Amino acid sequence: MKSVIKAKGVVKTFQGGKKALDEVSLEVGKGEVTVIMGPSGSGKSTLIRTFNGLESIDEGIIEVLGVELDSYHDERKVMRIRRRVGMVFQQFNLFPHLSIIDNITIAPIKVQKRNKEEVASKAFQLLAQMGIAEHAMKFPSQLSGGEQQRVAIARALAMEPELILFDEPTSALDPERVKEVLDAMKQLANNGMTMVVVTHEIGFAREVADKVVFMDEGKIVEISAPEDFFSHAQNERSRRFLNQMM
């Protein structure tokens, strides 16, 4: 299988000496859904943010879609990756001064220089797919959290990415709003999108993940298939974590 991400020996130390990533190696294949779990502060966010260059690294090599990043952090390479990789954040991070439709079309128009009308009709299609077509002309502050997060997914999809990174996409939502976002993500997974998802939604992981990565203190402790991970995790720390979760 062709790999989309190949990370080898990645080390990241923040200013102040906190080692957030400690010799992390991970491979993500095309069309795979990888779920990353682990306690708070274990380096999950830091890891997926290195994949699109939001964090630089101190050691190791990360190859994303054939582009290699290392400690030099070449801005041009980072840009090449970002054009092909989408990201969805915990806090949605929509642009409050732009309407929903503008939020979605800004990057395809300005970054990919695509035709405005084409992008707009594609955006409406994506909103319909997310079940929120009627909100196209509204502004982010007028939408519920779940709706905003689905807009954020549509915004990432509008760039026609080959990989999407999700950083706890449902953690900031009211419990009754979680399902609508997870459903949208499942739909993507079923359509063959390559996804790396930081989440604690066990049901989601069981249903769509190809593998579960468990992190603790900046290290990858375990990589297992979901059915193995949730029934008999190999690692002591994974088991303790799962006990707390369930």
Add this chain to the structure above:
Amino acid sequence: MKFIKKNLNLFSLKRWIRNKPVDFIVTMFLMLLILWVATLIVSWFILEANWNVVSDNLDLYAIGSYPADQKWRPMIWMLSLSTLTIITLTWRRKGILQKSLPWIWILMLPSGLVLMAGGPGLIPVASHKWGGLALTLILALSSAFIAMPLGILLALGRRSKLAIIKYSCGIYIDSMRSVPLIAILFFGQLLIPLFLPVEFDINRVVRAILAFAVFAAAYVAEDVRGGLQAIPKTQVEAAEALGLNPKQIAILIMLPQALRTAIPALTNQAIGLLQNTSLMAILGLVELLGISRSLLANPNFMGRYLEVYVWIAAVYWLICTSMALLARRLEQELDPNILTIKSNEISN
């Protein structure tokens, strides 16, 4: 009447005096004081004030010694400015007018400059003949027009990753803010010509505009910086993740949000700038205050200080209040929630 009687009846007045004597005395004293001042003012307005100094010289206040046969040019300009202000403040606008209003506003400065100075088909009028309110407005608008972009660039520069740009912008902003405006104005009027070769003669109005602009830019920069700081870091991250480059992030994501937040502070700057143009009277430009001072030097109107200053205070008040109202209008206009209501109206 019954109501008043009930409230003013002697019994309750007595009770008030007995229960709260200090309260009563202070209230009475203040009421008498206000009454006395009001009487003085009203009687001055009616009996003593001689408004000839205003009514005989309306043209002078408006345009100074601008050639009389060309008087229509600044007059038309100021008339359209006030009409535009009224339209902007009162009309519930839709469609074409709503879209074109910002452009009409932007065109007001260049059209004003052309009308005042002359251009295709208009006889040139040298800037030393400009004066009065027209000159005040030209000074304020032109320097604001330069100070805004300059201030925005300085604010962005102060956040630059390049140390040279960052520190030179910082030094510029901080040093401008630690010098009084009048010093900058003196510098502009007196010192710049000394440094320039004789044949290189920039006129006094331009020098004043430049001096105001470089001064105001530092304050604009600080206001914009405040707006930029209010934007959460996650906004930049989201934009970066979408592949927008730093320039696009600044223009499309940061500035629109920062400027909206900065509108109230920028309004204060604009109002301050308009009032500060009166400092140019000391340096010999006959803008609104300058023309008033020269009128007071005229033997016919000797000693009419109060009338003149009450009058120009009223004019300044009117202009500054309009500016504040326009700014509030702009703020509402940029409020996302109101924008949607509008776009819904259009799509329905």
